[in-house]
Amino acid sequence: MKHAYQKAKEAYCKNEVPVGAVLVHKNKIIASDHNQMRQNVSSIDHAELLCAYVGIKILKSPYLNECDLYVTLEPCPMCAATLKHLRIRNIYFGAYDFKGGGIVHGPRLFDSNNSHTEYYGGYMENQCSTILQDFFKSKRD
């Protein structure tokens, strides 16, 4: 999660929404990224999706069932549903997203009997949450 948080800090410095993610396969980081919505002119280039796309290319596999994802913010429904399709093994997230989350909030996409994924929230929650609050506060000021 420290590595994912570093990615979020990079995003902050680039004026991107500061969310970072890291994809791990067999104890090795195979992808890491941060939100790229501004850079890529795309509303869907979230950190965890970018990592997932790289993961399936690197592993040449339709699934990420031997992978774990670390991400600084609770994934939204789009990312959560994509990670569900990819049958990712574990998701560890930092801050909870009360408005936009899709795992422990909103559609709670893994709480069904067709899920292959375990999830765990609240890792480095304070830091992961504070960097987002600071970012959006700086936008309003």
Add this chain to the structure above:
Amino acid sequence: MKHAYQKAKEAYCKNEVPVGAVLVHKNKIIASDHNQMRQNVSSIDHAELLCAYVGIKILKSPYLNECDLYVTLEPCPMCAATLKHLRIRNIYFGAYDFKGGGIVHGPRLFDSNNSHTEYYGGYMENQCSTILQDFFKSKRD
């Protein structure tokens, strides 16, 4: 929807799950595709996502708010959530997906007050549904 159905037929012939989609911008088709999960070794390469990715590249826009999507099957939660992020204007779908749908089934992702999208189901429903049934029946036989 006829064009989307043609794409589904192409998919059938290529041994891909027969779902087709067409993205329309200002009365012009700007993208059309079918599921490519087998070809691309990816569990997430659904027809509507592939069209959406092409759409944002072509339009150089983070959103598809002036676009309409025609797709032969009710989008799943992953696709529906992605289309919601992209603020697509209208979704017209063919067959209903009682088990895997995300629009009028499952999380019903557009039935919230933060949706920019209208949706309409049941276009060419019989044909769009039959081609899927035939495909999966041929797999079981």
